[in-house]
Amino acid sequence: MSVLVYTESEQGTFKKAALEVASYAKAVANQLGTTVTAITINVDDASELGNYGVDKVLNVTNTQLQSFNANGYAEAIKQAAEKEASKVIVVSSSADSKYLAPLLAVGLNAGYASNVIETPASTSPFTVKRTAFTNKAFEISQINTEIKIIGVSNNSFGLVENSGNLSTEDFSPSISDSGIKVESVDKATDKVTIADAEIVVSAGRGLKGPENWGMVEELADVLGAATACSKPVSDLGWRPHSEHVGQTGKPVASNLYIAIGISGAIQHLAGINASKVKVVINTDAEAPFFKAADYGVVGDAFEVVPQLTEKLKTFKAQQ
Amino acid sequence: MKILVCISHVPDTTSKINFSEGDTKFDTNGVQFVINPNDEFGLTRAMWFKEKQGAHVTVINVGGAETEPTLRKALAIGADAAIRVNAMASDGFSVAKQLANVIKDDTYDLVIAGRESIDYNGGMVPGMIAGLTNANFVNNCIGLEVDGTSAKVIREIDGGKETVSTTLPLVIGGQKGLVEESDLKIPNMRGIMMARQKPLTVVEPIEAGAETTSIKFEKPAPKGAVKLVSADNLDELVSLLHNEAKVI
Numbered sequence: 001m002s003v004l005v006y007t008e009s010e011q012g013t014f015k016k017a018a019l020e021v022a023s024y025a026k027a028v029a030n031q032l033g034t035t036v037t038a039i040t041i042n043v044d045d046a047s048e049l050g051n052y053g054v055d056k057v058l059n060v061t062n063t064q065l066q067s068f069n070a071n072g073y074a075e076a077i078k079q080a081a082e083k084e085a086s087k088v089i090v091v092s093s094s095a096d097s098k099y100l101a102p103l104l105a106v107g108l109n110a111g112y113a114s115n116v117i118e119t120p121a122s123t124s125p126f127t128v129k130r131t132a133f134t135n136k137a138f139e140i141s142q143i144n145t146e147i148k149i150i151g152v153s154n155n156s157f158g159l160v161e162n163s164g165n166l167s168t169e170d171f172s173p174s175i176s177d178s179g180i181k182v183e184s185v186d187k188a189t190d191k192v193t194i195a196d197a198e199i200v201v202s203a204g205r206g207l208k209g210p211e212n213w214g215m216v217e218e219l220a221d222v223l224g225a226a227t228a229c230s231k232p233v234s235d236l237g238w239r240p241h242s243e244h245v246g247q248t249g250k251p252v253a254s255n256l257y258i259a260i261g262i263s264g265a266i267q268h269l270a271g272i273n274a275s276k277v278k279v280v281i282n283t284d285a286e287a288p289f290f291k292a293a294d295y296g297v298v299g300d301a302f303e304v305v306p307q308l309t310e311k312l313k314t315f316k317a318q319q
Numbered sequence: 320m321k322i323l324v325c326i327s328h329v330p331d332t333t334s335k336i337n338f339s340e341g342d343t344k345f346d347t348n349g350v351q352f353v354i355n356p357n358d359e360f361g362l363t364r365a366m367w368f369k370e371k372q373g374a375h376v377t378v379i380n381v382g383g384a385e386t387e388p389t390l391r392k393a394l395a396i397g398a399d400a401a402i403r404v405n406a407m408a409s410d411g412f413s414v415a416k417q418l419a420n421v422i423k424d425d426t427y428d429l430v431i432a433g434r435e436s437i438d439y440n441g442g443m444v445p446g447m448i449a450g451l452t453n454a455n456f457v458n459n460c461i462g463l464e465v466d467g468t469s470a471k472v473i474r475e476i477d478g479g480k481e482t483v484s485t486t487l488p489l490v491i492g493g494q495k496g497l498v499e500e501s502d503l504k505i506p507n508m509r510g511i512m513m514a515r516q517k518p519l520t521v522v523e524p525i526e527a528g529a530e531t532t533s534i535k536f537e538k539p540a541p542k543g544a545v546k547l548v549s550a551d552n553l554d555e556l557v558s559l560l561h562n563e564a565k566v567i
Contacts, residue, residue, distance in 0.1 A: 102446025187479030299550030
């Protein structure tokens with residue numbers, strides 16, 4: 001009956017989102033008066049999970065699951081859920097988790113709520129609060145099925161330490177051959193991704209051209225932030241599509257979102273609204289973004305951004 | 320190649336979102352409905368397959384009669400036929416079951432659905448169709464080529480992209496990148512006239528309970544006024560972010 005959490009890893013190391021969903025699963029387990037079991041795939045050392053409320057780890061080591069494949073991963077999680085007789089399964093909002101969760105839902109005939117931002121308001125009936133209408137509203141959703149899958153929105157719950165006695169057990173689910181073969185992966189490993197980032201620095205057409213992105217990257221570097229851009233910027237080809245955030249781009253739910261030279265069209269604001277604190281830097285004091293921001297600087301990005309970077313460097317050095 | 324494009328009927332991206340009946344229903348008053356943007360990228364890619372590889376393209380939607388103008392628009396853009404499953408689209412799982420039922424009766428080589436709708440953002444329909452019909456599935460698809468029964472698909476992953484090879488039948492969760500924004504087609508008069516002659520079949524739904532139910536909606540709390548910091552005093556901004564907002 002334990003709450004099952006899928007704790008994602010990359011090259012054997014847990015992603016930050018894995019520790020967040022473990023923290024969330026612990027809170028739900030407390031509500032239900034049960035324990036937390038985590039399933040890990042190809043992780044060498046899962047002991048870190050013991051700090052976030054996990055009681056037991058099912059450790060899968062399987063060469064078929066060396067690279068991510070949604071079907072195989074969903075099969076492994078399904079079998080773990082059956083073994084533990086879990087009624088609640090918690091996953092993150094990473095691209096991979098959102099890819100496998102619908103397959104898992106079909107496999108377990110489970111109701112699935114994605115983009116959940118709080119622990120269940122009630123466990124009988126089982127209701128969760130999730131973002132909808134691309135962050136323009138919240139939906140209270142009731143999951144009617146016996147088995148429930150919760151996709152937790154990134155950075156919505158945070159990390160909560162909870163140490164206990166962690167037991168680890170090897171688990172060998174049977175995995176069928178995947179109909180999908182990974183040919184190549186093209187990924188910048190030295191950069192913070194928008195999905196994982198606590199801080200996102202984003203810029204728009206106000207930067208006038210792709211050659212001016214150096215200062216955005218410098219600011220992001222100082223903050224350990226991911227870089228992002230507005231839709232016109234990716235449409236113009238100044239920045240890759242993968243950086244486009246907004247309604248049709250990537251959603252952002254960072255702790256701090258800094259918007260430079262972005263006017264703040266409704267579609268852009270919808271995509272980034274889940275961010276907790278928003279700072280806008282724009283020459284136009286009438287830009288709609290100022291109405292949605294917490295802090296604003298009316299000024300020329302070409303002067304403000306390099307200065308802000310210097311100030312932050314000094315600040316960081318003092319910390 | 321037979322392609323099915325799933326079309327969600329959603330409020331236009333600039334719509335103000337309001338609720339009625341004690342915040343339990345989405346208020347459609349004055350709302351302009353459009354083809355879900357993530358679906359439109361997929362539809363446009365399907366048009367490319369039609370032009371270059373002779374594909375036959377059917378569009379499908381689960382909804383009441385009020386969603387038919389959205390299907391007609393898809394026909395005007397160039398789809399050959401439309402199907403409307405006559406049921407209220409309640410939750411993603413039940414929609415996927417209705418769609419899977421149509422797909423089982425009338426097999427398709429390629430099913431394209433947006434990675435998520437911009438209204439409920441469930442992100443579950445494409446994956447669930449694949450699960451229910453035992454088809455291969457690639458989500459967050461930003462590139463797709465088909466050669467015979469083989470497909471090469473590019474998937475956006477956190478921090479980059481991945482190229483995979485697979486075989487038909489295939490379901491993809493599409494998004495921007497599948498085609499460029501500038502490739503999207505606005506229906507011309509000829510397309511609109513022709514769309515009136517194209518078949519739009521209404522099929523009755525199967526029994527499918529709702530796995531999840533919307534209980535209530537809330538709107539975000541109104542935002543306080545922005546705190547403006549002078550461009551000459553950025554130390555204050557650093558201090559506010561550290562001491563007040565506590566985010567650095």
